[in-house]
Amino acid sequence: MSAQTRVFLGNMAFVIKKMMGRKKTDRASRxxxxxxxxxVGINSVFFIVITLGFVGTIMMLHGGYQxxxxxxxSNLVGPQILPLMIRQLGPTLAGLMVATRVGTGxxxxxxxxxxxxxxxxxRLSNACPVNYLITPSWHAALVMVPILSIFGITAAFFSGMLxxxxxxxxxxGVYADWSFVSGLDAVEALIKSISFxxxxxxxxxxxxxxxxxxxxxxxxxxxxxxxxxxxxxxxLDFFIGALILGLR
Amino acid sequence: xIEFKNVSKAFGDRQILKGVSLTVDAGKVLxxxxxxxxxxxxxxxxxxxLVRPDSGAVLFDGVDVSSWTEEQFYPLRKxxxxxxxxxxxxxxxxxxxxxxLPIRKHRQLGWNAALETATSxxxxxxxxxxxxxxxxxxxDGLRKRIAIARALALQPQCVIFDEPTxxxxxxxAIQVDGLIRSLADRFSVTCIVVSHDLRSIFSIADRVxxxxxxxxxxxxxxxxxxxxxxxxxxxxxxxxxxGPMEL
Numbered sequence: 015m016s017a018q019t020r021v022f023l024g025n026m027a028f029v030i031k032k033m034m035g036r037k038k039t040d041r042a043s044r045x046x047x048x049x050x051x052x053x054v055g056i057n058s059v060f061f062i063v064i065t066l067g068f069v070g071t072i073m074m075l076h077g078g079y080q081x082x083x084x085x086x087x088s089n090l091v092g093p094q095i096l097p098l099m100i101r102q103l104g105p106t107l108a109g110l111m112v113a114t115r116v117g118t119g120x121x122x123x124x125x126x127x128x129x130x131x132x133x134x135x136x137r138l139s140n141a142c143p144v145n146y147l148i149t150p151s152w153h154a155a156l157v158m159v160p161i162l163s164i165f166g167i168t169a170a171f172f173s174g175m176l177x178x179x180x181x182x183x184x185x186x187g188v189y190a191d192w193s194f195v196s197g198l199d200a201v202e203a204l205i206k207s208i209s210f211x212x213x214x215x216x217x218x219x220x221x222x223x224x225x226x227x228x229x230x231x232x233x234x235x236x237x238x239x240x241x242x243x244x245x246x247x248x249x250l251d252f253f254i255g256a257l258i259l260g261l262r
Numbered sequence: 263x264i265e266f267k268n269v270s271k272a273f274g275d276r277q278i279l280k281g282v283s284l285t286v287d288a289g290k291v292l293x294x295x296x297x298x299x300x301x302x303x304x305x306x307x308x309x310x311x312l313v314r315p316d317s318g319a320v321l322f323d324g325v326d327v328s329s330w331t332e333e334q335f336y337p338l339r340k341x342x343x344x345x346x347x348x349x350x351x352x353x354x355x356x357x358x359x360x361x362x363l364p365i366r367k368h369r370q371l372g373w374n375a376a377l378e379t380a381t382s383x384x385x386x387x388x389x390x391x392x393x394x395x396x397x398x399x400x401x402d403g404l405r406k407r408i409a410i411a412r413a414l415a416l417q418p419q420c421v422i423f424d425e426p427t428x429x430x431x432x433x434x435a436i437q438v439d440g441l442i443r444s445l446a447d448r449f450s451v452t453c454i455v456v457s458h459d460l461r462s463i464f465s466i467a468d469r470v471x472x473x474x475x476x477x478x479x480x481x482x483x484x485x486x487x488x489x490x491x492x493x494x495x496x497x498x499x500x501x502x503x504x505g506p507m508e509l
Contacts, residue, residue, distance in 0.1 A: 017274075040372075041373050130348045130350060131348050131350045132348075132350045132352060132353075135346055135350035135351075137332070138310060138339050138364070138413075139364035139367050140339060140340075140364065141363060141367050
């Protein structure tokens with residue numbers, strides 16, 4: 015294990031320890047949480063709705079074309095892609111979008127605060143940098159990634175329905191056949207989105223706090239944040255999915 | 263009051279400090295000088311726990327703080343604070359909120375009470391007009407003065423200034439020098455100043471310590487520094503690129 019990896023893991027253990035410690039909730043910390051909710055959630059809604067909207071269209075378009083070609087009927091595509099959207103594409107793509115938009119922003123902001131000594135100034139002010147800079151985003155992501163996933167799934171559902179109707183003349187009632195969707199799909203989506211919400215700020219914040227070496231270091235921290243948090247989303251997606259498949 | 267005992271510190275392969283020993287007298291103005299990368303800031307950051315020594319000890323009022331936890335440093339940072347090099351105001355806060363943050367955290371005040379205290383403090387130092395402004399709307403000189411005001415709002419016994427006059431116009435630099443001198447003279451505040459500014463050194467320093475190659479090269483009053491025949495000191499004073507000093 016390289017020295018850099020050891021430092022990163024040590025920093026992550028420090029961040030987790032600080033986040034788990036008991037914290038005083040006051041007006042300032044509530045304001046930081048609301049601000050993080052806005053940053054993680056409200057500012058990401060448009061981005062995620064557009065992305066998942068297009069994904070719903072693309073899946074219906076290509077799935078419908080393939081189904082029509084192979085079995086001569088595209089009406090079955092809607093009921094087949096609904097569970098996939100709910101348990102797989104919705105939370106995972108929402109997680110990846112949050113990793114891209116929020117993770118990079120966090121790492122860049124914290125990294126530039128490290129190299130300009132603002133984090134040292136926080137420590138001199140007796141303000142814990144973890145509680146101040148990472149914890150509000152962590153709490154916000156736990157709440158907002160599931161909500162963003164719901165928005166994304168809804169956008170994908172309606173865009174897929176519109177595509178099915180316009181391109182394949184599939185009636186909305188036929189497209190929206192929920193018989194293949196189970197409660198476990200919703201549970202899987204919830205577990206995944208909460209897990210993604212937990213790891214993205216943790217990784218991005220640790221990358222930010224591990225920054226060294228001026229503006230080049232901030233660039234490296236930002237790249238590491240998006241690469242590592244995207245990888246974490248994909249790996250968690252696989253393991254949670256496999257675990258729940260085993261329960262079916 | 264503050265004592266460094268054989269302090270060594272390395273970052274990776276780079277050995278910054280090699281067994282530095284030094285005592286800082288209470289109520290005096292000590293300048294720590296040396297070329298860029300000599301370890302001046304690293305040395306002074308040991309006092310407030312922003313950097314921990316690899317070996318050796320840092321004593322504050324006779325207590326070894328070198329192995330203290332972050333939480334143990336909290337009360338010490340009220341007594342001894344630091345004005346960092348980049349005038350580190352928090353970009354997301356107004357000026358008054360910047361000054362209020364350490365007041366709130368160190369004195370355990372509510373946010374409104376801390377804002378009131380910070381406002382009255384800014385008023386006292388003639389900077390109340392900037393209270394509601396954001397840091398990015400101010401020039402470097404004003405930002406630096408506000409960072410100093412923020413540190414002084416804690417009424418510390420010791421203040422470490424990391425290059426306080428760098429980037430300031432001559433008038434502002436003279437004002438900052440005067441402020442440092444008056445802190446020592448009027449309030450017996452111990453001031454440790456990291457600087458390259460020869461004009462500041464000769465106008466307000468009680469004592470000068472020069473670091474070179476991770477060790478103390480010279481330690482004495484400003485006059486000793488001025489009259490030193492050591493070739494490295496002479497080159498530092500003259501600022502010429504050619505000489506024995508490794509650049």
